[in-house]
Amino acid sequence: xxxxxxxxxxxxxxxxxxxxxxxxxxVSEVAGEQTVVLELRVAKSDLGKVIGKQGRxxxxxxxxxxxxxxxxxKRADLEILE
Amino acid sequence: MPPTExxxxxxxQNSRKDxxxxxxxxxAVPVVRSFLETVLGLLGVEVEVDIDVEDDxxxxxxNTSDEEGGLLIGRHGATLDALQYxxxxxxxxxxxxxxxxxxDVGGYRTRRxxxxxxxxENVAKKVLDNGRPYHFEPMSAMxxxxxxxxxxxxxxLRTESExxxxxxxxxxxxx
Numbered sequence: 501x502x503x504x505x506x507x508x509x510x511x512x513x514x515x516x517x518x519x520x521x522x523x524x525x526x527v528s529e530v531a532g533e534q535t536v537v538l539e540l541r542v543a544k545s546d547l548g549k550v551i552g553k554q555g556r557x558x559x560x561x562x563x564x565x566x567x568x569x570x571x572x573x574k575r576a577d578l579e580i581l582e
Numbered sequence: 583m584p585p586t587e588x589x590x591x592x593x594x595q596n597s598r599k600d601x602x603x604x605x606x607x608x609x610a611v612p613v614v615r616s617f618l619e620t621v622l623g624l625l626g627v628e629v630e631v632d633i634d635v636e637d638d639x640x641x642x643x644x645n646t647s648d649e650e651g652g653l654l655i656g657r658h659g660a661t662l663d664a665l666q667y668x669x670x671x672x673x674x675x676x677x678x679x680x681x682x683x684x685x686d687v688g689g690y691r692t693r694r695x696x697x698x699x700x701x702x703e704n705v706a707k708k709v710l711d712n713g714r715p716y717h718f719e720p721m722s723a724m725x726x727x728x729x730x731x732x733x734x735x736x737x738x739l740r741t742e743s744e745x746x747x748x749x750x751x752x753x754x755x756x757x
Contacts, residue, residue: 505624505625510624510625518668549675554747557668560663560665561668562664563661563663564625564661564665566660567625567654567661571653
């Protein structure tokens with residue numbers, strides 16, 4: 501499997517493309533034994549932009565993350581921290 | 583605006599709106615290309631993005647190997663739908679507003695649409711025959727739209743969507 505798939509960079513890039521304050525986007529990767537948790541922080545005013553109506557945007561980001569992590573044969577989850 | 587020509591301002595307004603949409607669609611091409619190429623690159627997928635400009639938006643074909651194509655489509659098209667939705671959101675974030683964005687991989691959408699239409703025809707026969715409402719499997723908004731459209735061409739039936747979130751599905755009733 502290609503080692504060049506970076507879940508952190510992937511989420512960071514997508515989040516930055518969605519928000520008004522890309523400088524305030526921060527993603528940290530918390531590695532567990534089988535699951536990687538990506539913690540996404542954005543400016544307070546951008547929370548709606550990454551969550552979306554009825555959580556559609558964060559769901560879509562999770563779907564992309566699933567595709568990426570299946571390539572790495574890992575499980576990954578995305579959490580938005582306030 | 584002279585009030586003596588009630589139609590003129592209206593059509594002016596419409597054509598301005600259309601011009602604006604065409605301009606926005608044109609402006610969206612490089613944004614969409616760069617977003618998709620970067621995301622797919624970060625996914626480690628080698629892909630060629632073909633973008634067609636249409637009247638109401640953009641159609642993007644993601645050309646890749648079959649194996650990678652399967653990954654991009656995902657279960658019941660979940661990955662493709664997600665990527666399509668995010669592309670739409672990115673355009674809004676860029677101030678390019680609303681337009682139609684469709685993503686396809688190796689003709690998946692077209693094939694799926696044909697399958698859905700065939701399913702709709704079979705279900706229509708059944709419901710017209712026995713009069714019992716038929717509940718489809720849950721589907722995305724795009725797929726439900728295909729089913730609603732296919733059913734609307736058949737007399738004596740009506741459709742509704744029921745359920746929330748990922749349970750939302752089309753129900754067919756005999757009138």
